[in-house]
Amino acid sequence: MASLGNENKQEVSDLAEPVRNGESLPTPLPPPEYLAPTIATAALAGGEQGGRALLLENGVSDPDHTFADKSLTFDDQTIRKGFIRKVFGIVLVQLLFTCxxxxxxxxxQPTKRLVQRYPQVMLVAAVINIIVLIMISCFETFRRKHPVNLICLSIYTFTMSVLLGVASSFMDANVVLAGVGITAILVTALSLYAIQTKYDYTAARGVFLTILIGFIVIASMEIWIPSLVTNLPIACLMAIFSCFFLIYDLQMIIGGNHMYSFNPEEYVFAALTLYVDIVRILVYVLRILQRFN
Structure with missing residues (x-):
């Protein structure tokens, strides 16, 4: 019986070594010398997940695909440049469609007479525009989940374009063209300034929040005091504030050494913000030009 037990143990020990075609598999090779110290350090610092992250970072594959490297941030040049290209590409399409x-x-002329005869078109577009703006601004699903975010942005762009189109139909064509040209020059100049300036406008977030509240108050007062729409000093002041908002949001998009920046997943919200800034400048420029017309 003792010999039988010894034979069973011997068979078990033989089976413990994996075989292939009657030959034992070779012993796994240790990691390369240039990775061994860093992997050990990462394992001590972050445990198994830290070591796996470093393996992925150094080009070693993760066979079970259960680990996702979450160390990528907006400071990564590739992510930042891709984010900027995506945002400016979306805004360019929005502006071309609006124009x-x-x-x-x-x-x-038939469309111009139609919208002038039925101003309800402007009211419906304004209501839909505000609802979509609230949805994108307040709910993460509508600004991050694809393709819902792009659908909401398209609806917002369409309604805003209709609002601007209806308002422009009551103005002289030369005034509108001049306003578009002045706005294009302002946006280009402010963009160059926002990129190269060393002053961080994002650090003054509290100041811009106060100005935003002022925007909302004045916009609400225009319902009861329509003369504010044609008031030249207020239009000039609001146009200047709109330019500062454009610089602020551009630096949020560019990132880099600025205190605050957009999350790379917020490309739709960033495009919406930049588009609203440009439209706001256009509106106040048209008001100023209309005053002198």
Missing amino acids: GIIAFFIFH
């Missing part, structure tokens, strides 16, 4: 709608409402 096309404005031109259509100005130069297509």
Whole structure:
């Protein structure tokens, strides 16, 4: 019986070593020397997950695909440049579409007469515009989940374009064209300034929040005091504040050494913010030009 037990133990020990075609598998090789110290350090600092993160970072594959490297931040140049390209590409499409709608409402006479005869179109567009803006601003699902975020942004862009088109249909075409040209020059100049200036406008977040509250108050007062719309000093002041908001949001998009920046996943919200800044400047420039017309 003792010999039988010894034979069973011997068979178990033989089975413990993996075999392939009658040959034992070779002993796994240790990690390369240039990775061994850093992997050990990472394992001590962050445990198993830290070691796996470092393996992924150094190009070693993760066979079970259960670990996702979460160490990537907006400071990474590739992520930042991709984010900036995506935001400016979306805004460019928005602006081109808006300019096309404005031109259509100005130069297509049947459409121009139709929207002037039925101002309810502007009211419906304004309501939808505000609802979509609240959805994107307040609910993360509507600004991060694809393609819901792009659908909401498209609806907002369409309604805003209709609002601008209806408003432009009551103005002289030359005034509108001049306003678009002045706005383009202002946005280009402010963008260059925001990129190269060493002053961090994002650090003054409290000041811009106060100005934003002032924007909301004045916009609410215009309902009961329509003369504010044509008031030249207020229009000039609001145009200046709009320029500062554009610089602030541009630095939030650019990131880098600024105190605050957008999350890379917030590209739709960043594009919406930049688009609203440009539209706001256009509106106040048109008000100023209309005053001198």
